[in-house]
Amino acid sequence: MAKVKYYFDTENLAYRKIKPKVSKKVGVVLLFLTAAALFGFLCFVALLNTPFFETPKDRLQAREIENMQMRYEILNRKMDQIDEVLASIEERDNNIYRTYFNTTPIPEEQRKAGFGGVNRYKEMEGYNNSELVISTSKKLDIISKELVIQSKSLDEIAKLAKDKEKLLTSIPAIQPVKNEDLRQMASGFGYRSDPFTKIRKFHAGMDFSARTGTPIFATGDGVVVAADNKMSGYGNRIVIRHGFGYETLYGHMSKFKAKAGQKVKRGDVIGYVGSTGRSEAPHLHYEVHKNGEVVNPLNFYYGNISAKEYILISKLANQENQSLD
Structure with a gap:
């Protein structure tokens, strides 16, 4: 129950009841409602952020x-x-x-x-x-x-x-002619006696003696870039470009079986042994070039001879005899 307030009336010498204004009552009520609403909203937000209240x-x-x-x-x-x-x-x-x-x-x-x-x-x-x-x-x-x-x-x-x-x-990895007994290797790479002048000079390849008409094989895959007799001393010769800096030359042929521009595989017959050009007897003069420099063909016969056969042919090739061209 709300307290009743009085004031002393000096004119009438009596206590009189204080009557609250209506506007004040309304203000108090509104303040209460506002506070209640704010409190309720805060409680609602708090509940929404707790695990106890999930939608x-x-x-x-x-x-x-x-x-x-x-x-x-x-x-x-x-x-x-x-x-x-x-x-x-x-x-x-x-x-x-x-x-x-x-x-x-x-x-x-x-x-x-x-x-x-x-x-x-x-x-x-x-x-x-x-x-x-x-x-x-x-x-x-x-x-x-x-x-x-x-x-x-x-x-x-x-x-x-x-x-x-x-x-x-x-890579030119086989011998260019059949040489089962390895005795057809007539002259090796290095300084040899010239058959015509008898002067010791550098021999840039290997000579394989064989009968005229003996098949000559491409020693590696490549493209024939020359098949002619335009190079002095070599007679009928074929040059194969193998790529990777390798070229091989086959000289003194009796005739060709391959022509310029033709692609060949290792073991293909490209011509036949002869004695054309500056040659003392039927044979094949064979050269290997790497990056424009002549190299010893003996280093490339791993494709068709054993280690024992390599030692034998190496002894034959290193004999300082007379070349055939």
């Missing part, structure tokens, strides 16, 4: 966030596995493939380099799970870059492998 929409959103976090964790585990496999491939690439093909390994800092400069992940910042999303995105970007580098490296290795296979078939 169906909040529960659905919470499940979606939890599901997203779980998927990101699974994605990170898979990327870790991919990174392990990629690291193994990179190790084989540097230490096996690139070593075999004698090419420079890719530096680790180039493979693992990050992304400097501009902040690529700015739009992902400012959220509850920003750290998880940004770290996963960075890892994915780095793996993607490593895959691009490794893919280019494997393309390079594949090209080197093709070139290696082509090189192995192009």
